[in-house]
Amino acid sequence: MRKVKIGIIGCGNISGIYLENLTHTFTNTEVFAVSDISEERMQAAAEKYGVPNQWTAEQVLNSPDVEIIVNLTTPGDHFKFCKLALEHGKHVYVEKPLSLLPEQGHELVELAREKGLLLGGAPDTFLGAGLQTCRKLIDDGYIGQPAAATAFMLGHGHENWHPNPAFYYQAGGGPMFDMGPYYLTALVSLLGPAQTVAGMTAKSFEQRTITSQPHFGEKIDVEVPTHIAGTLRFQNGAIATMITSFDVWSSTLPPIEIYGTQGTLLVPDPNNFGGPISLRPAGATEFKEIPVVHQYAENSRGIGVSDMANCVLNGGTPRANGELTNHVLEIMHAFHESSDSGSYVELKSNCEQPRPLKTGLVKGYLE
Ligand SMILES: NC(=O)c1ccc[n+]([C@@H]2O[C@H](COP(=O)([O-])OP(=O)(O)OC[C@H]3O[C@@H](n4cnc5c(N)ncnc54)[C@H](O)[C@@H]3O)[C@@H](O)[C@H]2O)c1
Numbered sequence: 001m002r003k004v005k006i007g008i009i010g011c012g013n014i015s016g017i018y019l020e021n022l023t024h025t026f027t028n029t030e031v032f033a034v035s036d037i038s039e040e041r042m043q044a045a046a047e048k049y050g051v052p053n054q055w056t057a058e059q060v061l062n063s064p065d066v067e068i069i070v071n072l073t074t075p076g077d078h079f080k081f082c083k084l085a086l087e088h089g090k091h092v093y094v095e096k097p098l099s100l101l102p103e104q105g106h107e108l109v110e111l112a113r114e115k116g117l118l119l120g121g122a123p124d125t126f127l128g129a130g131l132q133t134c135r136k137l138i139d140d141g142y143i144g145q146p147a148a149a150t151a152f153m154l155g156h157g158h159e160n161w162h163p164n165p166a167f168y169y170q171a172g173g174g175p176m177f178d179m180g181p182y183y184l185t186a187l188v189s190l191l192g193p194a195q196t197v198a199g200m201t202a203k204s205f206e207q208r209t210i211t212s213q214p215h216f217g218e219k220i221d222v223e224v225p226t227h228i229a230g231t232l233r234f235q236n237g238a239i240a241t242m243i244t245s246f247d248v249w250s251s252t253l254p255p256i257e258i259y260g261t262q263g264t265l266l267v268p269d270p271n272n273f274g275g276p277i278s279l280r281p282a283g284a285t286e287f288k289e290i291p292v293v294h295q296y297a298e299n300s301r302g303i304g305v306s307d308m309a310n311c312v313l314n315g316g317t318p319r320a321n322g323e324l325t326n327h328v329l330e331i332m333h334a335f336h337e338s339s340d341s342g343s344y345v346e347l348k349s350n351c352e353q354p355r356p357l358k359t360g361l362v363k364g365y366l367e
Helices: 015-025 039-049 057-062 075-085 102-115 129-139 165-169 176-189 303-314 322-341
Strands: 002-007 029-035 069-072 089-095 119-121 146-154 195-200 208-209 219-222 227-234 239-245 256-260 262-266 276-282 289-290
Touching: 002 015, 002 057, 002 303, 015 029, 015 039, 015 303, 029 039, 029 057, 029 303, 057 075, 069 075, 069 129, 069 303, 075 089, 075 102, 089 303, 102 119, 102 262, 102 322, 119 322, 129 176, 129 219, 129 256, 129 262, 146 176, 165 176, 165 219, 176 195, 176 227, 176 256, 176 322, 195 322, 227 322
Parallel strands: 002 029, 002 069, 069 089, 089 119, 146 239
Antiparallel strands: 146 256, 195 227, 208 219, 227 239, 256 262, 262 276, 276 289
16 A cells, blocks of 8 residues: 655644654555754654655645645644645645634635545544544443533643643633543544534633743733633534633543433543543443453554545545534634623534444554
8 A cells, every 4th residue: 555645744742643653653654744943843853753854834835745734833823734735735634723713614624625635633532442432332322322421621721841831822722722622522423513502711810820841930821711611412412511621720520421321431531542431331330441442542643644644545534524623613612602692602514423443453554
C-alpha cells in the first residue's frame, strides 16, 4: 500500500505525538514536510522524525506532493490554514476546535464539499480502545436504550504546565472550546448527533498567573467564560448534563457516565485512548470492570489522520470528519449563546454517528 504524504503546519507542544504516530505507528502515512515559524522547533521535529522537508506554510500549501495538511497551530489560526489548504486543493485535518466561529466551521464544510476534498479534525480519542469498547457495549444492547448521560471536566486550567498558556484564555479557548471537543465528540460517537442546548456560563477569575516556565509570574487577562454548565438533548431523546470548568481546584465527579434503560456504563476519560470501563446492569449489586476489546489503548493521536489517509487511498468519509467536528463546534457555541440569550438553542448542523472500528485490528491498520 502506498503511503499518503502529510505536511504538518505547527511543530509545537502537541506535534510530537502526531509525528511519532504518523511516522512509526500508522502504515499508510508519511510525514513529507514540517513547518513552523520557529526555526528551532521545526528543525527539532524534522531531525527527530527524519522528515525530509522543512518548509514555510506557503511551501507546504504549494507543494504538489503533499496530500493532507495537518494543521497543528493554535485555535486562532485553525480557520485560516484550513481554508488555505482547501483552496490549494489539499485535504486538511485540524487540531480542535475546528475554528473560532460557527460560521467559519460551516464555511469550511461547504468549501470541502464544493472542492471534493476531505476535511476532518481532532479529537480522535473516540477511535481509541476505551471509547470504541463503550460504543460496542451500547450498540450491542448492554445498557438498553441510552436515556441520559453526564459529562464533567473540572479543573483549574493549564497555566501551571503549558509553556505558552495565554491562548487558553482567549477567543477559541476556555474549558468548553479546549476540553469540550473530547467530551462532546465522545457523546456524539456514543449517542449520535444532538438537537437542543441550554447553558449558563461564568468567569470566576479576571486574571491568571502563569506558574510554568518560561513565562513564570506573568499575568494573563481572561477574555472568555471559564465555567460552563448546561444540558443537551440528543436526537435519540437522551439528555446529557455537562460541566466544563477551569475554575475548580478539585472535584470527584467522573468524566462520562451513560444511563440506559437496562444499566449504567462508566466511560473512561475521553482525553485518553484506553480504559477503565465499568458496567452495572439493572438489578446487579455492583459495577464490573470491562476489559477493552479494541486496538489503540495507548496515545494514538493521529489515528484520525490515518483514517483520512485511508479515504484518500480508497474513497469514503473519514470518521473524524468535518461534519462531526463542525457539529461539536456548534454545540460548544450553543452553550455560550444560550447563556447570553437566556433561551434554548436549536442546533442547525447535523452529522452522522461515526462508523465504529472493528475489533481485532492489527496495530497500524484501521480496516
Ligand atoms: N498541548 C496539548 O497538550 C494539546 C493537546 C491536545 C490538543 N491540542 C491542540 O493543539 C493545537 C496546538 O496546541 P499546542 O499546545 O501544540 O500549541 P503550541 O503553541 O505549542 O504550538 C503551535 C505551533 O504553531 C506554530 N505556528 C503558528 N503560526 C504558524 C505559521 N504561520 N506557520 C507555521 N507554524 C506556525 C507556532 O510557532 C507553534 O510552534 C491547539 O489547537 C490545541 O488546542 C494541544
